[in-house]
């Protein structure tokens with residue numbers, strides 16, 4: 134039933150995707166290194182403005198980008214795109230090889246989540262060129278995740294266990310993957326925001342921090358807005374994934390909600406992201422505190438994937454990792 | 456954007472008269488109420504809820520697995536009772552977990568009800584007057600117009616109405632002005648979302664109170680009816696009335712497990728007959744992911760296993776023919792199982808008899824030890840211990856039907872009288888002449904009947920949560936204000952436009968599109984006026 138040569142091709146593509154992303158990381162680093170030489174003069178902008186009210190035009194003027202940096206940046210983007218295409222190939226070949234949706238175990242789930250994260254980043258970077266500069270901070274965790282997934286979560290191509298043979302696999306797991314991938318980028322944007330807003334605060338205080346790399350990052354306000362907007366996009370998807378999971382559980386396990394560890398952590402993540410959206414509009418929580426909430430949210434998502442699948446016992450034990 | 460308004464501290468003019476005790480209690484309560492319904496409190500409660508759920512996933516829970524809790528008690532003899540005192544093995548039904556979500560939902564009610572009322576008013580009311588300084592709005596622009604004031608505002612109004620704004624014109628203190636608004640659905644979404652959360656909780660609570668479930672192992676050919684007496688384990692809500700339970704009976708006719716080449720389980724299906732007690736039976740096939748649903752009740756297959764069948768012939772010639780008991784799988788990949796068959800009434804003897812053993816659907820014996828190598832029953836074998844003596848069934852202490860009570864063995868009341876590895880058809884003879892034959896094999900299914908009257912409401916509420924969420928997050932609420940005044944040197948008209956948007960989207964391009972359209976329309980109109988013939 135499983136086609137071994139296609140399955141082997143899928144594994145080869147995985148390595149190629151990791152290699153392409155790694156070269157992209159180097160190129161993104163080079164872009165930052167060739168970029169802004171001058172000490173920055175950042176416009177004083179509201180740090181962590183409530184979102185929506187400030188406009189793209191208020192990005193701090195990043196000094197004219199040297200041609201070399203721009204070229205290297207374009208190469209990095211090209212490598213990332215190529216990597217994403219090969220990465221998609223990993224999943225497609227695995228799906229064809231096993232004649233099913235390629236997300237039946239943790240290896241496939243993780244690979245798909247990372248692909249979504251890369252695609253979200255590429256879309257953001259194409260729409261708002263300033264966001265290209267966070268490339269290295271997206272692609273480096275991507276490479277680390279892929280290596281971790283390949284080393285520790287690998288499961289060879291095979292058929293699905295009976296419990297997963299349901300059309301809800303397509304609905305529930307696909308949306309969970311989408312939501313997770315989007316939150317991945319959102320969390321990184323919040324981390325970048327935390328770094329950048331401290332830098333801007335130092336400049337505002339008259340200090341001259343000399344981090345050329347942080348200087349090349351988009352403005353804190355733009356990062357905060359990106360984090361918020363992606364989370365706003367991811368949250369309804371995640372909500373839907375949780376609801377679909379509950380509907381599936383009702384027909385598979387006899388109850389729609391039973392506080393199985395996976396369900397519990399999905400709920401915790403949902404509550405944390407709801408708290409993030411609230412924090413963004415609550416006096417005293419805007420800016421850095423709310424960004425921390427978003428980072429915690431990503432931590433919860435990762436914990437839910439790794440700890441709950443590998444350490445605790447529950448009904449969601451389809452990891453395929455032994 | 457900001458929706459939290461810090462309430463101004465009540466003005467305190469002069470030394471206040473000593474308030475009556477009743478008033479004081481009233482003010483304190485009011486202050487607490489305001490605290491509770493502040494969004495910051497909701498935020499803290501949200502965090503608390505997330506934190507409170509954590510121990511429920513890290514410690515074993517009674518609701519999920521009683522045996523894991525028992526195991527935890529065995530391993531942590533001193534710690535476990537302490538944890539138990541704090542309900543840490545029943546987190547999700549503990550009073551403190553309930554306290555957090557009840558507080559959260561009271562907070563939610565206090566927050567969303569006034570908001571819903573205010574929203575209702577706002578839908579009926581006219582857009583508010585334009586603020587004094589339009590250029591202080593997040594997006595603003597001034598345009599020159601050759602038309603007079605009224606005609607200029609006419610143009611703005613048309614552009615806004617095309618964009619489906621509700622528009623009012625007023626003669627404000629600072630000149631003729633216009634206010635426009637659209638996007639009430641965003642706020643409606645918010646109200647729907649928060650109210651649906653409340654509905655969801657009510658549905659959950661109702662389901663818990665009026666719902667029940669029971670589980671039972673059913674061997675092929677056997678049947679069970681929906682009563683608590685018959686279930687091996689059951690759970691029922693506080694308001695369940697046993698006499699209201701549907702008198703549904705289910706017979707397991709045939710059970711089939713199918714496997715892929717690499718022994719991954721491909722499907723489990725059970726052919727069942729079902730019907731109300733006394734009524735004609737109907738047939739259905741149920742399996743993983745496809746339960747039987749009959750009004751209000753659902754019947755699931757949650758697991759399966761084998762029941763080895765034995766024939767025991769006593770020295771006196773009497774026999775028990777084809778007696779069996781379910782053996783519980785200890786490893787679901789190979790279906791290696793363990794179980795016991797207890798025979799309390801041995802004919803012609805005071806001694807009771809028990810068979811306890813290990814079952815392998817496809818056995819392989821190495822060094823006398825039987826293991827299972829395949830979940831399919833290709834070569835069924837059992838490794839049996841036979842005990843004789845007193846089983847302790849009437850001792851009043853509960854004991855597992857799946858194993859022989861070890862304390863009876865330790866105490867010497869039960870003694871081993873034989874052991875043997877048997878394939879189907881083989882038998883062993885005990886010292887007293889009793890013959891035990893492994894005569895056959897049946898499959899059993901673990902079945903569960905669930906009744907949850909709240910779940911359709913929960914589903915409806917969950918859909919409303921999602922719809923409300925999409926409305927709240929994706930829609931925009933926009934207000935546009937415009938005011939006209941005389942141009943410099945009284946030549947023409949100056950139009951100021953400003954807009955305020957709630958929602959997370961780039962607002963600048965939309966505003967620019969609006970002002971571009973307005974100024975194009977103004978120019979067109981002005982030219983048309985100069986050349987009325989064309």
Ligand code: HEM
Pocket residue numbers: 407410411414456458491492493494495497501559562563564566567645649652927928
């Ligand atoms: C289970 C509890 C709650 C959850 C899961 C929840 C969830 C949410 C979410 C996801 C938003 C969207 C935020 C956005 O528009 O960016 C929101 C908005 C809002 N929530 Fe809640 N909420 C809860 C409880 C409450 C409570 C108790 C209050 C009042 C005290 C409240 C007041 C609000 C307000 C005022 C908004 C609008 C914020 C805005 O439009 O920007 N919520 N809520």
